Amino acid sequence: MHSILRIWKREWPLHAMLVPGLVFVIVFSYIPMAGILMAFQKYIPTKGLFGSPFVGWKNFRFLFDYPDIGRIFFNTIYIAVMKIAAGLFVPIAIAILLNELTRQWIKRAFQTLVYLPHFLSWVLLSGILIDVLSPSTGLVNQVIVSLGFEPIFFLGDNRWFPYVMVVSDVWKEFGFGTIVYLAALTGINPSLYEAAEMDGAGRWKQTLHITIPGMMPIIVLMLTLNIGNVLNAGFDQIFNLYSPQVYESADIIDTFVYRMGVQQSQYGFATAVGLLKSVVSFLFISVSYVLAYRFANYRIF
Template identity: 40%
Template sequence: MDSTLKPVTHASSQSKGDIRTGRIKQIWTGIVRDRFLYVLALPGLLYFLIFRYVPMWGIVISFQNYSPYQGVTGSPWVGLEHFQRFFSNPDFLVLFRNTLAINALSLVLFFPLPIVLSLMLNEVRNAMYKKIIQSIVYLPHFLSWVIIVGITFLLFSTGDGAVNQILVSLGFSKIDFLTNKNYFWGMLTAQSIWKDAGWGTIIFLAAMASIDPQLYEAAKMDGAGRFRQMWHVTLPGIRSVIIILLILRLGHIMDVGFEQVFLMMNGAVSEVADVFDTYVYRLGVKQGQFSYSTAVGLFKSVVGLLLVIGANKLAKKFGEEGVY
C-alpha cells in the first residue's frame, strides 16, 4: 500500500512545482513585456516607499519614552502609557468633538457639492462656455491656505472688512466673524467649499464621460427630460465613483487640515478650533513630546483605517464594488 502511495505523492509535489514554476515564468514574462510601464511607475512607487512606508517605522516611538539622544533602539519601552494618558486627558473630548464636528459639516455640506456642480457642468452644451466655467471653478484650488485666509481676513475682519462695511452701510451692526466661536466651523466649511469644490468635479466629470450615450438616447425616447436623465442615467452611472470617494473620505474623518485651522485659529475661538492636528503640533513640535504626539497620530490613523474597512464591507454588503 505504501509503495502505491509514494509515486502519487511524488507526482503531486512535482505537479505543484511545475505550476509554481509556470506562474513565476508567466509573471516574469509579463514584467519583461511591460517593462517600460513599470519604469514609468517606478518614481511613484519609490515616492510611496520612501515617504509613506519607511516612515511607518517611527510608529514604535508611541510605545516608548523616546529620546533623540538614545534613539529608537535605546529608548525605554512604556507600552500603552501614552495612550492611557491621552484618553484620560480632558482635552481628548474637546479635540474629538471639534474634529468630528468640522468633518461632519464638511461631509454633509462639502462632499455633495462637487457632484451637483459636475451635474450642472455636464449639462452645459457649449464647449467654450464649459471650459471657461471649469477654469474659473478650478482656480481657487491652486491658491495656498495663506492666501485664502488672508482674503478671509480682508473680507470679514471687524475693523475694515468689506462685508462689515457693507453691513454698516445698510444700517446693520458689525459682526465678529473671525472672533466669534459660533461662526468658526461655518467659516472653515465655506473656505473648503470655495477652494476645492470645483477641483472635486474632475473625477465626477470623467466618470460621466464614460456613460454610454445610448442610455441618454433611450431615456429621451421614453420622454425623459434633462432632470430625469440626470436622475435616472447620470447619477446611477457615477454611483460607484461616489461610493468609493465617500469611503476614502471617511478614512480622513480625523484629519481636518492643519494649515487652514492653524491660520484661522486665535485665542477667542481656541475652544472650538483646537483639533488633533494642532494638538499634535503644539505638543510634538513646540514642546518636544515626540512619543505622546506620535501616539495621538497613531490613534487618528487607526480610527481612519477602521472606518474605511467598515464602510467598504458595508458597501459590498449592498452590492457595490467598494475600494478593494
Template identity: 50%
Template sequence: MASAKKVNTVTKKQGFFTNLYRYREYYIMLIPGILFFLVFCYGPMYGLVIAFQDYYPLKGISGSEFVGLKHFKALFSNPFFLSVLKNTLIISVYKLIVCFPAPIFLCIALNEIKNAKFKKIAQSVSYLPHFISWVVVSGIILEFLSPSRGPVNIILQNLGFDPVFFVAEPKYFRGVLVASDLWKSIGWGSIVYLAAVTGIDPSLYEAAEMDGAGRIKRIIHITLPALAPIVTVMLIMQSGKILNDSFEQVYNFLTPTTYEVGDVISTFVYRMGIQKMQYSFTTAVDLFKNIISFGLVMLTNYVARKTNDYALW
C-alpha cells in the same frame, strides 16, 4: 489531480511573466510612484515604535526606554484631548455633509451647460482656488470678512446691523472653515465626477429625450446611476479622512478666542510635539487617529459592499 494543479500553477506563472514583459513600459512608469510610497509612507512607519517609548532625540529610537501603553493612557486621561477630538469630529462631519456632495452638484450643473466656451470658463474658475495655498486663502477670507473694511460687514452695516468679526466669533468659526474649504475644493473635487460623466453614452440622453424625459428625469435616471460607483468609492475614501483635519487651514484661521471650537487634533499635536517636544505622546495620538481612520474605511467599505455592488474590495 496533483499534476493538473502543478501544470495550472506553472501556466499562471508563465502568464504573469509574459504580461510583465508585454506591459513593461507601464510597470516601469510605476516605479517612481512605488518608490515614493516606500520612502515617504512605509519607511517612516518604523518610527511608530516611539509611541511605546520615552523617546529622547539624543538617545535615538534604539536607546530610548520602552514604556508600553503609558502614552496612550496619558492621551485618554488628558483633559484637553476629548475636547480636541470632539472639535475634529464636528468640523469633519460638517465638511462631509456640505463639501462631499457639492462637487457632485457642480459636476451635474457643468454637464448641463451646452455652451462649450462658457463651460470651459466655469470649470477654470472653479479649479483656480485649489492651487492657492491656505496662507493666501486665509488672508483673502480675513480681508473679505474684516469687521472694518470687509464687503460682508459693509453690507451688514448698510442694512443697519452691527459689524461681526466672523473669524474670531466661536459660533461662526466652524462655518468659516467649512465655507472656505468648500470654495477651495469644490472645483477640483468635481474633476473625478466629470470624468465619469464623459463616459456616459450620449445616445442614452437622446433616447430619454425622445421618450419625453425632461432634464431632471435625465439627471435622476442616467447621470446619477452612472456616478453611483465613483460616489461610493469617494465616500469610502472620505470616511478615512474624518480624523485627518486640515492643519494648514485650521492653523491659519485659529485664534485664542476660538480654541474651544476650533482646536483640532493636528493643532493639538503641533503644540504638544513641536512646541513642548513630547514626541512619544504625539506619536501615540497620531497612531490612535490612524487606527480609527483605518477602522472607518473598513466599516464604510463593508456597509457599501452589503448595500450595493460598489466597494473598494
C-alpha cells in the same frame, strides 16, 4: 521559465518606472514608522529613539485622561463630516447645472474658474480669507454693516469658525469634484433623455430619474472612499486660520499633535495621539473599501 523570462524582458521597463516611487514611499513612509516606538517611551532627544526609557501604555492613559481630548475628537469629526457632506453635494449640483449649458465656451470658462483654487495652497488662501473676513476692513463685513447689522468676527468666534472652514474648503475643492461628476455624466446614454422627453418628462424629471441614477455609482464610490477622511479635518487650513481664542471649536487632532509635539516637546504623548488617530483611520479606510466594493463594485485588488 522561458515564458517568465520572455514576460520579464517585455515588462521590465514598466517595473523600472516603479522604482523611484517605491524608493520614495520606503524612505518617507515606511522607515519613519520606527518612530511609533516613541508612543511607548518618554522620549529624550539626546538619548535617541533606542535609548529613551520605555513607559508602556502611560502616554495612552494620559491621553484618555486629558480633559480636552473629547472636545478635540468631537471638533475633528464634526468639521470633517460637514466637509464630506458639503464636498459631496456642491460638486454634484454644479456638475448637473454645467451639464445643462449648451454653449461650450461658457461651460469651459466656468470650469476653469472654479478649478483654479484647487491649485492654491492654504498659506496663500488663508491670507486672502483673513483680509476678506476681517471684522473692520473685510469686504464681507462691509456688506453686512451696510445692511444694518453688526460686523461678525468670523475667524475669532467659536460659533462661526467651523462653518467658515467648511465653506472655504468647499470653495477651494468643489471644482475638482465637479470634473469627476461631469465625467460620470458623459457615460449616461443620451437616448434615455430622448425617450424621456418623448414621454413628456421635463428637465427636472429627467434629472431626477435619469441624471442622478446614472451618477449614483460614482456618488456612492466617492462617499464610501471619503469615510476614511473622517479624522482628517484639514490641518493646513485650520492651522493657518485658527487662533487660541477659537481653540474650543477649532482645535482638531492634528493641530493638537503639533502643539504637543513641536511646541511643548511632549514627543511621546504626541506620538501616542497620532498613532491612535492612524489606527482609527485605518479601520475607517478598511470599512470604506468594503462598502465601496459592495455598493459600487470598486476594488483595489
